[in-house]
Structure formats: structure tokens, C-alpha cells
Amino acid sequence: MRLLITSLAALFLLACEKKTVAEKETTLDTKGTPYAHTANILSFGPRPPGSTGAKQVRGYVTSVLEKSGWVVGAQTVTSETPLGPRTFTNLIARFPTQPKADPWKSPIDGLLCAHLDSKYYPNKRFLGADDAASACGLILTLAQELAERPEQATRLELIFFDGEEALSEDMGPKPNGIFDGIYGSRAYATRWRNTAQKPSFGILLDMVGHRDLSIKVPADSPPQLLAVMKKAATAKGYGDIFGVSEGSIFDDHIPLNQAGIPTIDIIGDFQRFDWWHTPKDNLDLISAESLEITKEVVTAMLDELLP
Ligand SMILES: [Zn+2]
Numbered sequence: 001m002r003l004l005i006t007s008l009a010a011l012f013l014l015a016c017e018k019k020t021v022a023e024k025e026t027t028l029d030t031k032g033t034p035y036a037h038t039a040n041i042l043s044f045g046p047r048p049p050g051s052t053g054a055k056q057v058r059g060y061v062t063s064v065l066e067k068s069g070w071v072v073g074a075q076t077v078t079s080e081t082p083l084g085p086r087t088f089t090n091l092i093a094r095f096p097t098q099p100k101a102d103p104w105k106s107p108i109d110g111l112l113c114a115h116l117d118s119k120y121y122p123n124k125r126f127l128g129a130d131d132a133a134s135a136c137g138l139i140l141t142l143a144q145e146l147a148e149r150p151e152q153a154t155r156l157e158l159i160f161f162d163g164e165e166a167l168s169e170d171m172g173p174k175p176n177g178i179f180d181g182i183y184g185s186r187a188y189a190t191r192w193r194n195t196a197q198k199p200s201f202g203i204l205l206d207m208v209g210h211r212d213l214s215i216k217v218p219a220d221s222p223p224q225l226l227a228v229m230k231k232a233a234t235a236k237g238y239g240d241i242f243g244v245s246e247g248s249i250f251d252d253h254i255p256l257n258q259a260g261i262p263t264i265d266i267i268g269d270f271q272r273f274d275w276w277h278t279p280k281d282n283l284d285l286i287s288a289e290s291l292e293i294t295k296e297v298v299t300a301m302l303d304e305l306l307p
Contacts, residue, residue: 034295035288037064037137038209041116042127042283048120049088049163049183057116058091061160064140065093068147070158071103077187081167082174088163090184091116095146095153109155110305111202111261112298114139115164115184115252119277128165129282130268130275134209136160138291142298152306157199161185161252171250182252189255201225201305202263204253207270208294211287215294216245216269218253222262229264232300238293245269266298 032040040060047053062072070093078087094103114135118128127133139158146153163183168174171181179186192198203225208215217226226244233242249265256263270276275285 032141033288034134034138034141034209034291035286037140038129038134038286038291039137039283041133041137042129046120046126047116047118047128048165049086049117049167054089054117054162058089058160061091061116061136061140065143065158068144070095070143070147070153073104075184075188075191077183079163079183079187080176080178081183082178082180083167086163086167086183088117088183088187090162090188091160092188093143093158095150095156097150097154103154106154107197108157108199109201110199110302111157111159111256111263112139112142112205112302113159113161113185113202113252114205115162116160117162117165117184119165120167124279126277126279127282129286130207130210131270131277131281132164132206132208134286134291135205135207138205138208138295138298141295142302145299146302152302155306156302159185159188161188164252181250182255185252186255189259189261192256192259192261198259198261200262202253202256202261203298203301204251204256204263204265204267205294205298206251206265207268208266209286209291210268211285211290212272213241213287213290213293214269214272215242215266217242217267218245218247218249218251218265220248221264222257225262225264228301228304229266229297232297232304236293236296236300238297241293242266242297266294 044056045053072093075090096103161184166181253263253265
């Protein structure tokens with residue numbers, strides 16, 4: 001992401017959807033804490049769009065979700081990028097109201113999402129542990145716990161976005177009308193743009209497992225969701241960790257907000273220190289305790305938003 005707001009107008013996206021994923025099955029232990037899921041995601045190596053790592057990680061995520069009763073679909077989109085046309089694949093999951101019911105037909109109230117891709121670098125090995133494997137690992141644990149609370153799970157859609165990261169060095173507008181970054185979330189948001197029955201909230205997680213956890217949500221976050229986050233963080237004793245950034249942040253929540261779904265970006269302060277978008281963003285940076293803190297706060301938010 002980057003700290004700026006840029007118009008997303010004049011973007012042409014070709015989106016097609018399919019409801020099945022037949023990607024690599026995994027032999028990893030799929031029960032686990034957010035930290036264990038994060039480590040498992042990283043074990044596949046870098047996962048930029050179109051890579052073998054990305055495909056294998058989608059297989060892992062799908063396997064964990066399906067084992068706890070979620071139904072997983074994929075949305076693919078081919079977009080122009082600075083490197084030529086590229087195909088991006090979002091994973092989308094819902095929890096059926098009855099064991100064999102079609103979950104895609106029932107209305108939902110909220111979105112819980114993160115980006116699964118790691119930033120592409122031609123010349124260095126970049127894992128993106130906190131950017132954003134940790135957020136995806138946390139959502140996997142939440143999904144396993146939500147399976148025990150079907151009254152909440154059936155009201156949610158989980159999304160693992162592809163292509164959040166720019167394929168060139170910096171996210172933003174490029175020549176030929178290309179906007180480099182947030183490819184998957186832009187394609188996903190088009191699904192909701194012209195529908196009357198939209199989810200009432202979205203929670204995006206990004207960089208939520210740093211060992212020195214400091215959450216800084218965008219200053220222009222939807223006020224009602226900011227209030228819910230602050231209330232939840234304060235109630236859990238983490239009011240000092242969950243703060244507000246000085247400006248806007250460009251991330252996957254932008255197209256969701258533009259599509260009329262108020263979405264908060266619960267994002268770590270990536271401007272501190274020198275780890276962001278460097279090989280230092282590996283498992284050493286991640287703390288199991290930080291992930292548990294974020295999990296507690298997000299769980300309390302869901303309790304407030306899905307009573
Ligand atoms: Zn990044």
C-alpha cells in the first residue's frame with residue numbers, strides 16, 4: 001500500500017468467476033494458531049501473483065477452510081500491469097447455513113479480508129511475513145473458531161486478495177492508464193458496486209503480527225468502524241496499541257469503500273524502522289503474542305458487529 005489517495009476511475013477490469021478451486025493439496029498440519037498458519041504460509045516461499053508459491057498457498061488456505069466447513073470459491077481477473085497482462089486469483093469463502101445449502105445465495109453482513117500475495121521482486125527473496133501472511137494466518141484461525149459460532153460465520157464472507165502489491169517498485173498510476181496495485185480487490189469490489197444489498201461493514205487486516213505491534217488505521221476510516229475498533233481494543237486492554245494514522249493509506253479497503261461497503265483497514269505502522277518491503281519481513285519479525293492481541297480485538301469487533 002502507499003500513503004496517498006489516487007482516483008481509481010477509468011479502470012477496465014475483466015472479471016470472471018468460478019466456484020471451485022482444484023489446487024495443490026497440502027500435507028501440513030492445518031489446525032493451528034495464527035502464528036502456525038503464518039509459518040505454514042511462509043513455508044511455500046515467495047507468493048507473487050502467478051507464481052508456484054501463490055498457487056500452493058491457495059491450496060493450503062483452501063484446505064484449512066474446507067476442513068472447518070467453509071465453502072471456497074475463486075475469482076480470477078486478467079489485468080494490464082507494467083509487466084504486461086497478468087492473471088490474479090482471489091479466494092472467497094462462505095459458511096453454509098445448512099450442511100448442503102448454497103452459501104453464495106444467502107445475504108451476508110460483513111467482509112473479513114487480507115492480501116495473500118507477497119510483493120514481487122526480480123532480484124531478491126521477499127516473503128512478506130507481516131505483509132501480509134500474518135493477516136491471512138490470523139483469518140484462518142478466526143475461520144476455524146467461527147466454525148464453532150455458525151450464527152456469526154454464516155453472516156460473513158472471507159476474502160484472500162491477490163495482487164495487492166504493485167508489480168513495479170511503487171504502487172500508483174503508471175503510463176497507459178495502468179494503476180499498479182490492488183488488482184484483486186478492485187476486481188472483487190466490482191461485484192458489489194451495482195448491487196442494492198451490500199454487506200454493512202468490512203474489516204481488512206494488514207501487518208497485524210509485528211513483534212512490536214502498533215496498529216495505525218487510516219485517518220479517514222469509517223467513523224462507526226473506528227468507534228467499534230476503539231471500543232473493542234479498550235475493552236481488551238489494548239487501547240494504546242490500536243491508534244490512528246495521520247493520513248489516508250492506499251490499500252485494499254479503498255475499492256471496497258468506493259463500492260459502498262464501509263471498510264476499516266486495521267494496519268500496522270509500516271513506516272517505523274526499516275523492515276517494510278525488505279527481506280527482513282520474515283518470520284523473525286512475527287510474534288505469536290501480537291497475533292493473539294489482534295485476534296482478540298477483531299473477535300470483540302465481530303461480537304459487536306454481528307450480535
Ligand atoms: Zn506490501
